[in-house]
Amino acid sequence: MTDATNNPGASGPTARKHTSLLTIDVNTRKRNRAEARFRSYGIAAIAIGLSFLVMLVWSILSSGLPAFTRTVVEIELTVTQEEYAAAEDQLFKTRAYQDLLVGSLAAELGEDVDPESVERIIGSPGAMLRNYYTANEDQLGEAVTFKLPTSSRTDGYFKGRITREGQERSTFLTPEDLDLADEMKENGIITSEFNWQFLTGTEASDDNPVAAGIGASVVGSFYMMAVVLILSLPIGVAASIYLEEFAPKNRFTDIIEVNISNLAAVPSIVFGILGLAFFIQFAGLPRSAPLVGGLVLTLMTLPTIIISTRAALRAVPPSIRAAALGVGASKMQSVFHHVLPLAMPGILTGTIIGLAQALGETAPLLLIGMVGFVALKYPDGVAEGLLDSNSAMPAQIYTWASRADQIFYEKAWGGIIVLLVFLLTMNIVAIVLRRRFERRW
Amino acid sequence: MDMYDAPHTERDVEQKEVKISARGVQVYYGETHAIKDVDVDIEDNTVTAFIGPSGCGKSTFLRCLNRMNDTIDIARIEGEILIDGENIYDKRVDPVQLRAKVGMVFQKANPFPKSIYDNVAYGPKIHGMAKNKAELDEIVEKALRRGALWDEVKDRLDASGTGLSGGQQQRLCIARAVATEPEVLLMDEPCSALDPIATAQVEELIDELKANYSVVIVTHSMQQAARVSQKTAFFHLGNLVEFDETGTIFTNPRDKRTESYITGRIG
Amino acid sequence: MSPFWILIVIGVVAVLGYVGARRRAMSSASGNIRNLHSLPNFYGMNALLAGLVPALLLLAVWSAVQPIVIKQSVQSIILDANPDFGSGQLSLVMTQVQRLAEGLSNAIGAGDLTREQVFDMRADLTDVRGRLADLGVALSGDVTQTELQAAQRYMGISAWGDTLRAFAVIAASLLGTAIAFVKTDKDYRARNAVEFMTRMMLLTAACIAILTTVGIVLSLVFNTVEFLRLYPAWDFFFGTRWNGTSQLGLLPLLWGTLYISIIALIVAVPIGLFAAIYLSEYASKPVRAFAKPALEVLAGIPTIVYGLFALLTVGPFLLDVFGDGGALGVDWMSGATAVMTAGLVMGIMLVPFVSSLSDDIINAVPQAMRDGSYGLGATQSETIRQVILPAALPGIVGAILLAASRAIGETMIVVLGAGAAARLSMNPFEAMTTVTTRIVSQLTGDADFTSPEALVAFALGMTLFVITLGLNVFALYIVRKYREQYE
Structure with missing residues (x-):
């Protein structure tokens, strides 16, 4: 406490040089220029990012619409x-x-x-x-x-x-x-x-490129998404409920948690290898079947769904649980009767976004044989839809993109428009759901 | 010396030069009218305390004095605040330059996650106050001495500022603020997060600082205001209710509301 | 009995159990619900679950194990007859046997052949292949007596196993229901029992994440070990040549992967970081409300779209600039697919990834830090560069590492944009290939899964998995540590 009194007035009021606030000194001017420069870097970054988006959209529309x-x-x-x-x-x-x-x-x-x-x-x-x-x-x-x-x-x-x-x-x-x-x-x-045939047609041979359409692979994608939805929603919700509401804090729970966050970042192609080695080679399921594609995508989507479901569950305030427990409900009842219904909009939003991700995934499908060449006919029923060889939209687009005849490039871009229309619809549904049912506690 | 009596015995009642003068200041946060038509003259080399119940606008008004409210999008300020006769809300004033002149210490000690040395050297560096490393060292040492922290940290200037104790952190923030050679020092409840011993150290420091600066302190503790300040302003619901010598405010308030607050009936 | 009918039967048993147990509970409480420990539905649910869960588990385990047992037993016939068969030949013959067995079963099912006819068949007396071809089953070669015997054994065991499975599963279902039914009493804690089972099911669902990881690791490890038996490990890990068949050196692929990832990060990190800084520190509300979601659209676009963008838009554009006779008059680039093409496009893809992660991290820096800096008279950019970024640095490093892991594991952009030639070159305008593209090319098509050319894909997958996992674990650790610092 003696430091200050030992140096009284070393730079006291007398030593202080008075500067006017109304004139900006050289140093400040220099700093303000640096500020403007820095700010312009930020604006440039945003502008570049947005121009990428514009270029991408323009590329897609200009090359895809002719299809x-x-x-x-x-x-x-x-x-x-x-x-x-x-x-x-x-x-x-x-x-x-x-x-x-x-x-x-x-x-x-x-x-x-x-x-x-x-x-x-x-x-x-x-x-x-x-x-x-x-x-x-x-x-x-x-x-x-x-x-x-x-x-x-x-x-x-x-x-x-x-x-x-x-x-x-x-x-x-x-x-x-x-x-x-x-x-x-x-x-x-x-x-x-x-060109209705582009929407309703199936994959066609190199001699008849005009006839090629994306219809069959849309159906393939549909069956895959059905599998993903039916499996990943219940499993994802059950896993999230366990981790968020029941799991004891111990090593095992930690392992599960670390596992899920790591799985979310595993490259998609590794899931394709899993699908090939486990579902096809080991379990003997048919190659190129939407069922297998759906199973692989389910495993890939689960971490996404679990992460968003847990966030939705966490957003339900503890007072709701306390209120349910307070009237004598069991823990299980409080979760299933009160917490889960309140978290449902959030869970559905997360699920739709997870599905949209799965719908656009290509790499794992190539490994399990769902390449575009196999999408030659529409399936005759649900069982055939799940088990017969079929492709999916992104894999069909990939196949067209790797062909020699340029007309297939146009088809690939056109296919992208179809795919993006589906994705856009799903995302809009998710946004509407969130807007409509979002609750602020 | 007995610091609880010191301010009273040393209280300086002679008129000093006016450093800051506010006229007709209005502050709006969106729709809320937070400060209503405040006029006040703050003197140089004086500790001025702003007291009042929470939400009365005392911190808001303090933040007007160095235009910290500029960083809040929805805040809008009317009226004029003059420092040495210059309106700080004039279009020509750069808030960056203003804040070098009007330093600020915050409620919760907020050292940067850097070394103690870098924390103090930060202000002088950005304002280009030192020509070389030796000068910077000198500025840092002087500031830390003024902040009454030099003896405690001189051997570990490279240690992280966040590793200090709460009281030391707050004194580090004060040293950081005085390192830029401000003329006014604003303190927003600087002791509210400190224990009594650390509070006593900071209060003693404030008393020493008034030799060089005009110090404005916001406090929720009337005892603290009585201990450290020469002038006290009482705010209530956005109005400046009463502004006078600290002794007068605490012993002989003119306004009923001031009296109620002093005696603990409102707040 | 097919699994479908087994499911129907145990479903019926379980529902009957539900109704029965509920009745029994009510009557034991002499019709007064207040005398029961739990609500009547819990007694029913208890019986329902007891009838379903163990039976379904048994069905699943049995269905998984039976093919393995059959395979072992059938293999022994073939190996007895041909002791010198290698694993490749064996798997070929096994495929033939399986086809044959399926064909014969279908023929019986369709009524074209009787069971007796099939089991009396002898390859030296009947033209099995011809008969099956008439019935619409194509076989790859003539059927030997050993193969026919194996197929007959195959059919025999699986028919016997299927019957036994049906009995065992239905018995388990009945037993479970019966036990639950007998236990049902007004004092029985049915709710607790049901909740315990529910909890176990929730736990099982949570364990799927672990099973997935285990599945990934096992499928990679087994096949990698198999590969390294056929191809020397040293040549794989340190080989500098790759041609997809006889020379399978990892280094050129790894180099291509890293080179492309580095270019992608050089594009994505500055743009993403500055975008995040601008959005979180400078942008007004309306700008942020527009620009942030617009950037995030880039993250929602499937990678196949970026792949096509690279191949058909960016690649030709770069070729026009850097190629022979291009705008710059240099001849650095000879084809649209190149490291630069893939790197640039991947960079675009990663911009929103870097920016939204950095945005979160910058927003987590407490406002007090900013106030402290502004209070000293720092400008916004000084505050950002000297206070916020250093404070957020660990988190940002974590975000960049996650982005790097993304780039390394990305497939479609490089498959379409990077080319197929494996080379160790410094020229970014040359086509190079990556780990992920080679996985795709080695495993698509009709490759024989026992050959080193196909198995190398698993070794590549293993390499990829280890690298990305390492990066992820490290990055997540850093990000978590960083979050804790400000919580």
Whole structure:
């Protein structure tokens, strides 16, 4: 206590230099500049982050939206009974229909049109014609208007995927063909329409890229999500209730806790290895089955659900538990009758977000064989839906992205739009749930 | 010396130079009118105490004096506060420069999680007060001596400031505040988290500080106000009810509310 | 009896138990609910659980063990006949036997063959493969007598085992229900019994997390050990060449992984950290309310989207800038897939991860620290740089380590964006490959799971698991320590 009195006035009022507050000194000015600089770094960081988002969204929309339209040839065709009989007699039947179609189109376009050029533009829809007439023999001899998808190159040309310069040397679609295609477009023979087949179709082979659609893998994803929901919600809630309400504070509980937080950070591909080694090799479940995918994703989602459920349980104030115990309810009753219902909105929100994460997961699915190539048909029922080979949306997108033909890239981007629409819907539901039922204690 | 009697015997009643003068100060927190039309003159080389029941606005008013309320988004201040005749709410005033002039010590000791030396050197460093390490050492030593902490920590200046005892931490914060050579020192209930012995040490320090600074202290303890201050202001519900010599306030209050508070009927 | 019907039967038993026990409890209390220890439903639930839980457990255990027992027994037939079979050949033959057995069972089920016909069949007398092919079951080769015998044994044991299982499970269900029924009495503490069982079920659910970890470790360890038996450990861990078949050196993959992760962190850490600082210290309420969720959208986008973004948008863009004839006139890049492509995109993905973790951590620094600094006349940036960041440093380091672990374990971005060539190079514009991409490529397709080419994926998985686990444990430890400091 003597320090201060030993040095009285070492820098007392007399030594103090008076500075005016109204003039800003050099040092402060320098510091304020540093401040502005630092602040601008922050703004720049936010701006860069947001511009990434904008770029991503722009990329997705500009490359993906064309997948939802397709270029079609609109043509009125009359196939007579005789032509039908003649075509069905030939060895290459679809070829015969193709010739009918090309001939009719070429005739409509004028005499100087090269039929081969027409064929290069419209691709090979002969099989579709044949399917139509074998199913509707009564239409023979009648005029029928068809809307048939063009070849993938023509489609690409009208969507800007293929440029005239790029086709200079092409034998698949020459610049002269493009002139003809432009003419057909002006005549209204070639039009563009919404591509339902992209939403309802299944995976298609390399020869018929136009037909490929995401429908089957949406169904695959649906079955997987059903498995995830049915398993992870009850197990996750039960585990959280135990840890939050009943678990004694001991080593074992600690191990479980550490385990859960670590599992939440284990790379997803490791779960894929687990799925392959345990569910497929050891337990003998079928490869590529949505059931296995669902099981793997359940294990992956559980930590997320447990963490958010515990937070929801913790948010219920202890006074509620005390009140229930106070009227003679058992601990179990207080939890199941009072705490759990109050925590339910939070639990559901967490579950939906966990499901959304699982829906977008790709890597583990590749390891258990749910690649896009297997999504060739719709399942016939629930059992087939769970056990038959199928893909899922993100795995289908991956398969398209790794193929050679560029039209599949468009499909991949389009698939991403479909996937994101699902994710967005789920997140909006979660937000609405939270807004609507959130309680502040 | 007997510190419980000291302030009374040494009480200085002669008029001193006015350091801070507030006129018509209004503070709003969103919709709440926290400070209502306060006028007050705070003198140099004097300890001025703000007392009043909790929520009366005394801390709010204190935080107006170095514009700490600027850091709260919803706070809005009207009126003028002059320091040496300059309005601190003038557009040209940089709060950074102001706060170098008007130091502050908080209710709970808040040393930075750095060494004792770095805690004290922080202010001088950012204000560019030292040209070199030797000068900085000198400033730190002087500040720690003023904070009556030098003898206790001189051998462990590299130890963490958070490792000190509560009383030492608060004296460290005072040393940290005086290191920037302020002219006014604001103290917001500096002893509320301290035990009686530490409180006595800090109070003695406050009394010594008034030789160099104008000290404004907010306290919830009337005894403390009586012990350390020469002037006392009583706040109630955002109003400055009474401002006078400490002796007058405690022995002969003019306002009924002051009397009720002093005698323990409100608060 | 199939598991489905077993479930139906024990379900019925349990429900009957519920109704019976509830009645018995009521009558023992002479119809007055006040004389009972617990509510009548608890007596019913007690019987229901007693009828279900042990029976279901037995069913699960039995169904897991039976195939293993059958396999052992069938394997011994094959090994007796061919003592020199290696594990690869054995597993091939076992697959054939399994197919055969399934085909024959289906044929019996469909009524095409009778049980007697199947068990009297002899491979040297009947064209088994042909007959099964007629019935729609394709076999990979002709059936030998040993295989047929094994298949017959297989079918025999499994039929016998299935019957025994049905008996045992139903008996367990009946026994459990009966015990619960006999115990039911007005003084019996049914509520406590039910709550005890419920608690056990909750505990079981909590243990699934541990089982998952155990499952991961076991599946990695067994296959890794198997791999290291076939391929020298030294060549794996210290090999500098990787071609996916004969040369399986880890180092080039590890280097690719680390290089990409480092680039990702160089992008993500400054942006994420400054974004967090701005959002928590500077941003006004409306800005924060908009920018924070907008950034977090980046975290909610599936990684496949980032992968595609890398492959089709960022890669070609970088190629236009750094490639041959590009905007800079340098020829550093030869293809769209490169370390830089994957690193940049992964960095974008990690920005929200770093920023939201850092945001939490910065917000946890007490306001008193800020007040103390402002009170001394520090500017906001001085306060942040000299007080808040040092105080938050351990937490931020933890967040960065978690981000690093994410980057190392990330798969889809590198599968699509990084390329497939394993090399030890410093040029960030070259394609390199990573641990995760090689796991995918070694395990997709029709690889034979007993070959070193496939098994190496498990060793890679093990490496990945150990690295990320180490980082996670360390990071979580730091973050937890940091939180405790201010709680």
